[in-house]
Structure formats: structure tokens, C-alpha cells
Amino acid sequence: MHELSIAQSLLDIIVDESNKHGLERINKVRLRIGELAAVVPESLTFCFDLVSRDTVASGAVIEIEKIAVTARCDKCDLSFEVKDRVFECPKCGEPVLEMLGGRELDVVSIEGETGENDG
Amino acid sequence: MAEIKVPVVRNILQANERLAAENRSRFDEAGIFVVNLMSSPGAGKTSLLEKTIEALAGRMGIAVIEGDLQSSYDAERIQKKGVQAVQINTEGGCHLDGNMIQIALEALDLAGIDLLIIENVGNLVCPAEFNLGEHEKITILSVAEGDDKPIKYPLMFQICSALLVNKIDLLPYTNCDMEKIRKTVRQLNPAGKVFEISCRTGEGFEPWLSWIANKVAEHRKNRAQACASPRMDKH
Ligand SMILES: Nc1nc2c(ncn2[C@@H]2O[C@H](COP(=O)(O)OP(=O)(O)OP(=O)(O)O)[C@@H](O)[C@H]2O)c(=O)[nH]1
Numbered sequence: 001m002h003e004l005s006i007a008q009s010l011l012d013i014i015v016d017e018s019n020k021h022g023l024e025r026i027n028k029v030r031l032r033i034g035e036l037a038a039v040v041p042e043s044l045t046f047c048f049d050l051v052s053r054d055t056v057a058s059g060a061v062i063e064i065e066k067i068a069v070t071a072r073c074d075k076c077d078l079s080f081e082v083k084d085r086v087f088e089c090p091k092c093g094e095p096v097l098e099m100l101g102g103r104e105l106d107v108v109s110i111e112g113e114t115g116e117n118d119g
Numbered sequence: 120m121a122e123i124k125v126p127v128v129r130n131i132l133q134a135n136e137r138l139a140a141e142n143r144s145r146f147d148e149a150g151i152f153v154v155n156l157m158s159s160p161g162a163g164k165t166s167l168l169e170k171t172i173e174a175l176a177g178r179m180g181i182a183v184i185e186g187d188l189q190s191s192y193d194a195e196r197i198q199k200k201g202v203q204a205v206q207i208n209t210e211g212g213c214h215l216d217g218n219m220i221q222i223a224l225e226a227l228d229l230a231g232i233d234l235l236i237i238e239n240v241g242n243l244v245c246p247a248e249f250n251l252g253e254h255e256k257i258t259i260l261s262v263a264e265g266d267d268k269p270i271k272y273p274l275m276f277q278i279c280s281a282l283l284v285n286k287i288d289l290l291p292y293t294n295c296d297m298e299k300i301r302k303t304v305r306q307l308n309p310a311g312k313v314f315e316i317s318c319r320t321g322e323g324f325e326p327w328l329s330w331i332a333n334k335v336a337e338h339r340k341n342r343a344q345a346c347a348s349p350r351m352d353k354h
């Protein structure tokens with residue numbers, strides 16, 4: 001359900017960037033979403049289709065890259081991928097508190113067309 | 120027509136993050152410790168507040184922001200305990216956000232308040248992504264919901280600094296495995312405290328009450344030091 005407000009925030013960013021860069025039509029938007037983020041990709045793209053109707057981003061393709069959960073053990077200075085959501089150092093077995101990635105909800109790039117004529 | 124690619128790298132929730140940061144500085148200026156209390160519907164958020172207020176209101180100033188889809192029923196329950204409570208109705212929205220808190224703050228008198236508890240909308244997913252400017256997130260899970268919830272809704276259990284497992288008076292009537300909850304939460308969130316409580320019988324309340332009272336006292340102390348120290352940066 002909250003994907004609707006996330007989709008709206010995403011659209012706000014796209015419109016803002018489009019104005020900045022003179023984009024008149026958006027073809028593709030790339031996102032990075034962490035495995036632990038509480039967002040269902042299908043639900044987000046569905047909501048985005050709804051909120052982007054009659055906007056510069058209408059019909060844009062949303063491409064989502066999933067980001068694995070990673071953490072760092074401060075005893076071993078080891079960065080590793082967290083498997084099965086167990087925040088434990090694979091080397092020393094200590095509990096690990098520092099999460100490096102896995103909660104991303106980022107826009108990475110926007111592709112579209114400017115109104116300028118070539119040449 | 121020219122096709123171009125614009126690198127962006129912006130957090131989708133940055134607008135809310137900004138509002139949350141504004142709230143946070145307001146709380147810090149006023150010296151208030153703020154908790155974002157989350158759970159699925161009916162896990163016992165309002166019941167926890169009632170009992171916690173009964174025990175602590177004599178020792179500190181407490182205020183409550185109540186988030187609900189509809190009705191002001193929960194705020195009325197809290198007001199009966201003699202503390203300020205403001206109701207926010209999200210009208211279908213499944214979570215509170217930074218903006219709603221700003222609106223609620225206009226209706227609150229923060230003078231003399233040490234602890235502000237925000238009861239989020241009953242929902243185990245959505246509120247987890249929206250910071251409100253709180254100092255700590257606290258999650259409640261009732262034993263009637265089942266011991267698999269931390270596995271199914273990991274973020275809510277990963278980000279909380281304390282998990283309250285409520286309704287333990289009902290344990291004999293459920294197949295909820297407390298050890299499984301403890302183990303999953305330890306793996307997911309090694310720093311998170313786990314308290315087992317019953318809002319009905321009052322069992323397990325002592326450790327919870329001293330933990331939260333301690334947090335408020337620590338916050339007050341840190342603030343006093345920050346004010347006294349001339350080297351501290353002012354924002
Ligand atoms: N048996 C038992 N019942 C409880 C306990 N705590 C709360 N309840 C009951 O559970 C029901 C829901 O409690 P609330 O405190 O209203 O729960 P809530 O999380 O605030 O609910 P919403 O605001 O609607 O999401 C009420 O009927 C409470 O009396 C408990 O420890 N044991």
C-alpha cells in the first residue's frame with residue numbers, strides 16, 4: 001500500500017530532474033532497491049503506472065536492480081554478504097551491527113528525450 | 120530530439136527524510152526523547168501506552184501522538200490517563216510520515232515533556248520505511264500473531280532497538296515458540312533488546328519500564344552536557 005506514496009515520491013524526483021535537464025519524455029528509470037527494503041517491486045511499478053499517467057514519465061520503463069544485504073565485522077574488518085538474514089561474521093562468528101547495504105531505495109538514472117532538434 | 124541519460128542517485132524517500140530531520144531538531148531543541156511505536160493492528164500498542172503512562176507519568180512528562188486510519192478512539196483512551204494526546208487520521212494511509220508529525224506537533228504543548236511516544240498505524244510493513252524524526256523505533260509483536268513474523272517481515276524487526284513480545288498470558292493457548300522468536304531476532308538484530316510482557320497481567324513490565332526510563336534519563340543527561348559544553352557545535 002505504501003508503494004503508492006513511494007511511487008509518488010519517485011515521480012516527484014523524475015519531474016524535478018526532467019525540468020532540470022530539459023527532458024520532455026522519459027523512456028527509462030533505473031532504481032536500486034535493497035533486499036531488506038519493505039517494497040514489493042511489482043507493486044511499485046504498478047503504482048508508478050498509475051501516478052505517472054498524463055505526466056512526462058507516462059509509459060516509462062522502470063528497471064530495478066536488487067541489492068544484496070551486506071555488513072561489516074568491526075573485529076575482523078571483514079565485509080560480507082548477509083545470508084538468510086543472519087547478521088553474524090562468517091569468520092569469527094560474532095554478531096555484526098554495521099549494515100553496509102540492503103536498504104537502498106534509490107533512483108540511479110533517468111533516460112529520456114530532450115525537445116531540442118539535432119544539429 | 121536527442122536521447123540522453125541523466126545520472127541521478129537520489130534516495131526516493133529524501134523528501135520524507137528531510138521532514139524527519141526537521142522534526143528531529145525540534146525534538147532535540149526541546150530536549151524530548153521520541154519513540155516510534157509500531158506493530159500490526161491489535162498487537163497492543165495503546166494498551167502498552169496506557170500501562171506505561173500509569174507507571175511513569177508521575178516521574179516524567181509524557182505526551183502521545185496517535186496515528187490511526189480513522190477514529191479518535193485511541194487518543195481518547197490515552198487522554199483518560201491524564202496526558203496530552205493528539206490524534207492523526209491518515210484516511211486510508213497505511214503509515215505516518217514526517218509531514219503528519221509536523222501537523223500534530225502544532226497541536227501539542229511540548230513544554231515539560233520528556234517523552235513523546237508516537238503510536239504508528241497498525242501495520243507490520245509500511246511504517247518501517249518512513250522515519251518520523253524519532254530517536255528509537257520500538258516494535259510490538261503479540262504471541263497470537265505467530266512466531267514466524269520476524270522472518271516474514273524482517274525490516275520491522277531489524278530496525279527496532281527494542282522488541283516487545285506482548286500477550287504472553289496467552290502463550291498456553293497458542294503454539295507460539297518464544298525461543299524461535301528470540302533466535303530469529305538475535306540473528307536479524309543482534310543489538311535489539313527483547314522484552315516479554317503482558318499488558319493484561321502486567322507480567323514482565325519492570326524490565327521494560329526501567330529500560331525506557333533509563334533511555335529518557337540518558338537523553339536528558341546528554342543534552343545537559345551538550346548545553347554545558349562550550350565546544351559543542353551549534354546547528
Ligand atoms: N490477553 C491479552 N490481551 C491483550 C494484551 N494486550 C492487549 N490486549 C488486547 O488486545 C486488543 C488490542 O489492543 P490495543 O492496545 O488496542 O492494540 P493496538 O496495537 O493499539 O491496536 P490498533 O491501534 O488498532 O492497531 C485489546 O482488546 C486489548 O485488550 C495482553 O497482554 N494480553
Ligand SMILES: [Mg+2]
Pocket residue numbers: 164165166193238
Ligand atoms: Mg491502538
Ligand SMILES: [Zn+2]
Pocket residue numbers: 073074075076077078089090091092093094
Ligand atoms: Zn568477525
